[in-house]
Amino acid sequence: MKRSMIALALAFATTSGAGAQQDEIKWTQTVNVPKGQNMPRDRADILGLELGDTYDEAKAKLQKLASEGIQPKPIGGSAAERMAAKMDGQRSGSPPMREERRVYNLKSPGANSTISASFVQKIELSRELPSANGKISDSIAVYFSAPSSGHQIVGVTRSITYGRDGDQPLMSDTLAQLKKKMQFEPQVINAGSMKYRFQFNDGKPYAPSNPSVTSCLSSYGLDHAAGLKQVNQTGDCDALLEMSVQTGISSNHASILFFTLSDNDRTKTNLTADFAFLSDYVQKLQQDTRGAPPKL
Numbered sequence: 001m002k003r004s005m006i007a008l009a010l011a012f013a014t015t016s017g018a019g020a021q022q023d024e025i026k027w028t029q030t031v032n033v034p035k036g037q038n039m040p041r042d043r044a045d046i047l048g049l050e051l052g053d054t055y056d057e058a059k060a061k062l063q064k065l066a067s068e069g070i071q072p073k074p075i076g077g078s079a080a081e082r083m084a085a086k087m088d089g090q091r092s093g094s095p096p097m098r099e100e101r102r103v104y105n106l107k108s109p110g111a112n113s114t115i116s117a118s119f120v121q122k123i124e125l126s127r128e129l130p131s132a133n134g135k136i137s138d139s140i141a142v143y144f145s146a147p148s149s150g151h152q153i154v155g156v157t158r159s160i161t162y163g164r165d166g167d168q169p170l171m172s173d174t175l176a177q178l179k180k181k182m183q184f185e186p187q188v189i190n191a192g193s194m195k196y197r198f199q200f201n202d203g204k205p206y207a208p209s210n211p212s213v214t215s216c217l218s219s220y221g222l223d224h225a226a227g228l229k230q231v232n233q234t235g236d237c238d239a240l241l242e243m244s245v246q247t248g249i250s251s252n253h254a255s256i257l258f259f260t261l262s263d264n265d266r267t268k269t270n271l272t273a274d275f276a277f278l279s280d281y282v283q284k285l286q287q288d289t290r291g292a293p294p295k296l
Contacts, residue, residue, distance in 0.1 A: 155220025
């Protein structure tokens with residue numbers, strides 16, 4: 001069976017939930033895309049979460065960021081009071097970080113036999129930041145490739161919600177900070193809400209002649225090989241940082257800021273290697289499971 005067909009078949013055997021106990025594959029790293037290849041390293045991060053960071057590096061950074069937020073207060077009182085609080089929907093000491101695993105159930109030799117391949121594909125951090133007017137909600141999501149490509153960050157998103165009018169920052173101030181970091185002017189796209197895009201091609205700033213919402217799309221979080229052909233179809237959207245804005249009390253105030261950092265070229269390289277690894281692993285299992293040929 002061709003590798004591409006096996007990889008495509010894997011798309012229909014994925015899940016993020018728990019299932020029956022199965023044998024697990026042993027991951028082996030086959031590629032290692034260096035940091036800074038598609039976007040300069042001093043610009044390729046959100047809150048220090050850098051494109052190409054490993055899972056272990058990213059988790060340590062997220063734990064530090066979690067400690068900077070307002071910590072949940074433990075619920076005291078009697079057992080009955082704690083139960084009542086739980087029934088009211090309150091949570092005690094819940095960790096602000098949540099991991100999401102991607103599981104591939106692969107057909108292995110033997111009747112109705114499967115082997116699973118799993119890894120942490122996403123970590124989410126939700127925290128509240130203190131302010132003079134109350135609290136600011138801050139949500140971060142980090143997306144990874146599989147261990148066969150180094151379990152690297154391929155994308156990061158961040159959403160900041162300002163609940164009080166007095167906390168809303170000026171868009172012009174935030175954009176000025178971004179321009180200083182990115183060191184060039186963004187593409188400005190008005191599609192109902194304002195979007196500012198910093199696009200990179202071959203590691204350098206780039207802007208198409210007619211930028212649009214769809215001219216350079218992020219590609220983190222792919223679950224199947226078939227989606228790889230949609231990544232960076234134009235060939236000039238290797239990496240990008242975008243800021244989308246929902247205006248607040250004025251056209252220059254932001255009530256919600258949403259940031260997207262995506263390394264499309266790394267995603268394509270890493271996930272191509274990941275699906276190839278899974279395909280080769282299954283093929284090797286099939287070839288290694290065999291008896292002796294008959295005596296002729």
